[in-house]
Amino acid sequence: MSNNIVKPSILPGFMELTPKDQIDFNMMLDTIKKNYEKYGFVPMDTPIMEKTEVLLAKGGGETEKQIYRFTKGDSDISLRFDLTVPFARFVAQNMSSLNFPFRRYQIGKVYRGERNQKGRFREFYQCDIDIIGNGKLSIVNDAEIPAVIYSIFKELGFENFKIRINNRKILNGFFKALGIVDASAVLRSIDKLDKIGEASVKSELLAVLEEEQVSSIMNFIMIAGSNTEVIEALDKLNIQEEEFTQGLNELETVVEYIRAFKVPEKNYMIDLKIARGLDYYTGTVYETILDDYPSIGSVCSGGRYENLAEYYTNQKLPGVGISIGLTRLFYQLREAKLLKSKEKESLCDVIIIPMDGALAYSIDTANKLREAGIVTQVYFEEGKLQKKLNYTNKLGIPYVILIGDEEMQSNILTMKVMSEGQQYKKSVEEAIDLVLANS
């Protein structure tokens, strides 16, 4: 051939999966989607490109450097770096036609030109839900979010995970009561506790605060125990500060209703160390930790905010939401061998292998299996039987149906059950029943 061959490769920092991995990835994605829908969230899909002035309305910061931005024609275009900003834009843009409380989920790719490093991706899936009120939104919504998280991770096959819950008003109120005016540096230190340890946080705080304040803070964030015990301990602090009291009431209400949602006690806990960034969240905050693999950090985070779309409308739109970074989660679970893999390169339940002259009969059999909802492939190619069985084995297809003269004359199929290494004689109806009974 005289073509110039270009070496096939993708850009660095992008994830592309093999069929086997893609099947596993899609199982996770479908589980998340199904659970989001079960709680009444509606789907949304926004363009991957937005006007730069709209996407960056909030103004730059660290994110801006990572953004994929370019011009085409007269347009200054940026690729979305999360799903929250486009969602805020969407709600502000469609205010008059939306019904509140508005519950939406969005699962889609976002883009960040991060430094190329292991486990960091420049294109990754976020799976978000948010509940938005027009003017106000009941605190009970904050209790439903952990129920959604619980449903998802349970169905993904995890038993041991903990949804950590806090309330930003409790932290803010506590700091105010201590006489700390600007809590942002303190919050930033506390956020690092799991990473840098207690001693380092303490010395960071001592650089900006009095020793007494620091020991109060350390004692405070270390309050531990059952959810009831923590709330009792917070009550006993007897802090007469409005924001603190409001936050504590909210946390009590959230915990009360999480119980109504029947999230097991072992799967959630109050954790006063959780702060979640600095300026966006204003009330309840969440992180989710896999007990068997805490080092990967939070696998599902979010919280309550006062105002979704302040850069696009003067309308006050409080909300609560969470995000699962699926690409990173998938990568980390696979690296840690915690992925519940199907170990299959095919979605087929059945493959039909026709002998010479049995093609039409095989197609007819496949029609019947598919009508019964069974995912079926017919092997159309020529070649030795062993080659065809190897193909089946490699794809991990659990049932093989062989059809030749004998099968066509008797209307009885030869069916190999790969997991048993056994071969049976079955009518097409019996074959369908067998597959459905085991799927």
Add this chain to the structure above:
Amino acid sequence: MSNNIVKPSILPGFMELTPKDQIDFNMMLDTIKKNYEKYGFVPMDTPIMEKTEVLLAKGGGETEKQIYRFTKGDSDISLRFDLTVPFARFVAQNMSSLNFPFRRYQIGKVYRGERNQKGRFREFYQCDIDIIGNGKLSIVNDAEIPAVIYSIFKELGFENFKIRINNRKILNGFFKALGIVDASAVLRSIDKLDKIGEASVKSELLAVLEEEQVSSIMNFIMIAGSNTEVIEALDKLNIQEEEFTQGLNELETVVEYIRAFKVPEKNYMIDLKIARGLDYYTGTVYETILDDYPSIGSVCSGGRYENLAEYYTNQKLPGVGISIGLTRLFYQLREAKLLKSKEKESLCDVIIIPMDGALAYSIDTANKLREAGIVTQVYFEEGKLQKKLNYTNKLGIPYVILIGDEEMQSNILTMKVMSEGQQYKKSVEEAIDLVLANS
């Protein structure tokens, strides 16, 4: 508020749907996906960005002008303009680990900076399947493709559509037999027949061919009748040209096996006018026309090609595939009022409205409904009952469960069936049965 408000808007030429439309769109997408999977195609997901040198390996043409291309750091990046080129790159890149025949589907967004005009989108979904052989691929695969198309459009609610089938070898062979060396101009004219009409095609052809050749061509492409009649007519032409004979044999085989797949005769036809572009397809070609709305053109097209990845590997990889341009299809169906809409702004089967003090009981009831697989929302906000019922009405949720003191004491729920305007007393089990029986 002192913020500078940025007007929320999206780039021109991008589609963004309301919740109601998005629900309808996703129904279509899920139907396509489910049917692709039922025939044993595995999912694939490639990055939206590729190296420009890889994406444009084939070289420019019209497409190149439309491409979203930019640099970031050292990378010359382009957004994919179809799913075929990334697929070819993927297969060449992963040759050694793939099992052939390799069947994949991919549903994803692609980007073309087209001139902004009604019904044309710069970001749109393509839904592709392809079957790839290593070196060779049985012609029977070409007969399965129409079966997949039929399954999809049937399930999308269409009865009257026609999959038009032709074979490029028949056209090429026929032209060769007429002594036409370069058939590309002829093919280009024929491709326009539906748009510009018979007379215009004829005059275009007369500019480059002899009158006798033109009348032969016109007679040839007008051959019509049942599939059997068309094949008989082609046989009777008695053209002794190798490529023609091969094409005719292929077409006969394809039609024979389409029958085995039980695609109804009214849903497919041989149409010798179908050429599908100029250089990519080499055998069977497909277009799909909605009989009630032929003006929207083909809603699902594709064909057989000799060599998927010639720009990335010397390995010969023949294949057959189709693509559905879902964004455009959705838009056109909606414009033509042919969309089978659910007319719902929510996926919920049930909404529970708690009276004062009934929140925990309502949450518990919702748990039970969701466990039974029923999509359920609890209305947590305060407000008048009428406001809550209006919300329910606007979202189009079919069942409302009201829970107050009476319901909690008796454990009998009040259930409104919105389609009937009737109210019933039901235990939670009866309520579940009622919803499941009607869903």
